[in-house]
Amino acid sequence: MNRPIDKAGLRLTQIESIAQAEQLWSVMYFSHVGLMLLGSLSAAVLLNAWALSLMAVCYVSLFTLEKFVAARALSLRDPSLYSSVLVTLTLRALFYNALAVAVWSIEGDIFKMAALALLVAATINIMVFHATFRPIIACVVGPIWLGFLAIACLIFAEFGLSAETAAAFVTLLCISPYFYLALMNASDKHSQFEWTKQALNRSQRQEILGRLVAGVAHDFNNVLAVSLGNAELVKESSSEEEKQRFADEIIKAAQRGSSLASHLLTFAGQSRLEPKQHDPKDILTDFKTMVDRVLPESIRISTSVKPGISEVLVDRHQLDVALLNLAVNARDAMPDGGTLHLQVDELGVSREESHRLAHDIPQGHFVRFRVSDTGTGIPKDTLQSIFDPFFTTKGVGKGSGLGLSMVQGFAKQSNGTVFVESEINVGSTFSLLIPAVDRGMKIAENSSPPNILDKACSHVLLVEDDIAVRQLLETQITEHGHQVSVATNGDGAAAMLRGGLCPDVLVTDNVMPGSIQGLDLLSIAVDLHPNLSTIMVSGYAADAQDVLKEKKLDTSILTKPVKMAELLAAIEAKAPAKRGFRR
Structure with a gap:
């Protein structure tokens, strides 16, 4: 084809x-x-x-x-x-x-x-x-x-005409056609080379994708095994105490699955970041306190921060997770102990340097977080693969292989990068570059929504295509005093709104079957009811933030799986005073 x-x-x-x-x-x-x-x-x-x-x-x-x-x-x-x-x-x-x-x-x-x-x-x-x-x-x-x-x-x-001139004439006339044919042959060889290179790249991508799918299947199967096993035990148990214990295990398994999904999205550069302005000195101080509890006493920790360093605009939680992944890798590289050095300084990369440097460093002004160890180092043949998903040199059960790929995904999504320098039996240094904030510039931060559950009765239009998720969300909302109208997709919800339904709050999924997706539905709903409050609940809403800002829609975004308290708090924060069910 x-x-x-x-x-x-x-x-x-x-x-x-x-x-x-x-x-x-x-x-x-x-x-x-x-x-x-x-x-x-x-x-x-x-x-x-x-x-x-x-x-x-x-x-x-x-x-x-x-x-x-x-x-x-x-x-x-x-x-x-x-x-x-x-x-x-x-x-x-x-x-x-x-x-x-x-x-x-x-x-x-x-x-x-x-x-x-x-x-x-x-x-x-x-x-x-x-x-x-x-x-x-x-x-x-x-x-x-x-x-x-x-x-x-x-x-x-x-x-004039002679044997010599005729021979010269013919020779000169034939040079260019012969030259042209030679170039055509070279062009064909080049095309074959490019095709072979593309085929090799596709093969390598398929290999990485296969390893990614196998790793995801393995980890999620473990999550499902724990969830299914404990759910069966809940059904068979007659003790309320045991049922509670089994239910807690199911919740923990679901949280592990959610964490794995979050890591996958971060690796793909599709997670939803909430960047705020932070002082790198405070970040390093707090991180050292945290990592002290993770590393054994055989590893000595040292830190250094450049005086007067610029602030960074970054998702603090994701940055802490990324640095923790690097610290854990450093710990594993020093089984007999050693030194972990945490350093923060600044790095300016000009346009010329960004093209010259071998680590795909973008142009700009960065704060550089460096995590150095005195461990075994990384072999050269391994360096090219360490950021691949599910690639790990650790034993079975000692690592999923998503840590470094998550760090790379987070760095790129934050408009930075990460790279490593290593020498066998000397150690490794991972450098995480995050864009610096211009001095004197203050970024406005969004205040967190109030966490109130006053059970004021509100009318919620719930739009979700997955029947199990829809039933769960409907039960959670109705159990806490709200009235719910349900639509199975965006087309159905739009028809209900155009037909006269006027809810207090719209809670919708993002990606759904049909011609109207979550973002489209939000626009339609706000056009029909300008005062309508809107909430998006989705497992893949990273690209929605920019669209919502562009459309100037004041929509809260919750990431699946969403905790019941978070969903109800968002509804209570968005809902107006008690208005009841209206058509």
Whole structure:
């Protein structure tokens, strides 16, 4: 089956190949321009060949324009400039070959050799930089063929018809077609190489996905086994004390499952973060107190903080979890004891450095949290895989392999990054970079909703497609004095609202079957009832926050599985004074 071709992506790739060939303002660019200008200046001064010099200046101008347009298109990721890039490339090639013909026309064998040297140099340049895509090859080989044809005609005009001139004429005419065929072959080889590389990448992604699915299945099966076993014991037990104990175990298993789901979302960069402004010094002080309880006495902990360090805008809980994962890994790397050093400093990464550094560090001003150990170190063949999900070198039952992948997901979602430096038998240093807040800037923080359960009777419209979850939420809400209307999807809820239903609070899922999703339903509901309070309960609501801000919807977001107290507190905080059931 033929896959659709991404024309925009293909054009950008071709533009990139042109932009990177003798890149604008690079050493190769200045060498190319310098040689051309030096040669044209020498021709003007020594031979009075000002026309030749003018052609060289025009060529250099077109060369610069070609590189500028390509670099511009690449920086803007604008494939619409593709034609402009190819046109300037073709014009530059035409001027280059016209320049070679003009050099050939000057009296003297040395200039004949110089002209042929220019054409050979162009041939080498094309082989090195442009033997990839057929449109580019056609743009540069066509002018070269015209240059060889022009020189062949000049030879024929000067020496007339003879066996030698005929042989030279045929040879020059055949050079470009042969060269073109060679480039086509190189292009095909390049395409095969790219296809093989993509196939390898797909295979590696499938392998990682397979390991991810297997790990998730294993961990969730454990959660389900505990939940199912204790639920069966609850049914069989006649002792209220035992039933309570078994119920507590079910709750703990559900919380472990929720934690695993949270780690998966963080790894995928899809968890819902609640960033606030924090002082890194306070973070490190509190974290050292916490990690003191986790690490054995055989591991000595030291800390250092740069004076006057900038604050960070970060989800404090997720940052603590990420640092704790790094500290636990450091502990496991030092089974016989050692030193764990926690350091916080600042790091500025310029645009040039972000491209140069090997750790995919974005441009910006960061606060760097460093966790260093004096442990066994990480082998080089393992370094490339340590952030993969469910990859672990620990024994069975000693780790899920989600810790470092969660750290990486959290770092990227926070617009930062994480990387590691390690040496065998010396130790490892993990660096977690979080964007710094500009000095003097104060971020407004949202106040927490009041935790009140006054049991004021409110009318709640509950929208949930999963029957078990819907029944559970309906029972929890009605048991605490509220009236509930139920819809199984967004389409049904929208029809109820348009039909005259006017609830006090709308509680809806995000992703549902049907044409109307949770975010769409919120917009419809608020348009119909501007004073309606809204709550979204979803297991995947990370992308909803930005949409809600864009639509200016004052909606509370609760993450599944939601605790009953949190749901009821949100309803009570959102609900107006007692109004009862209204249609």
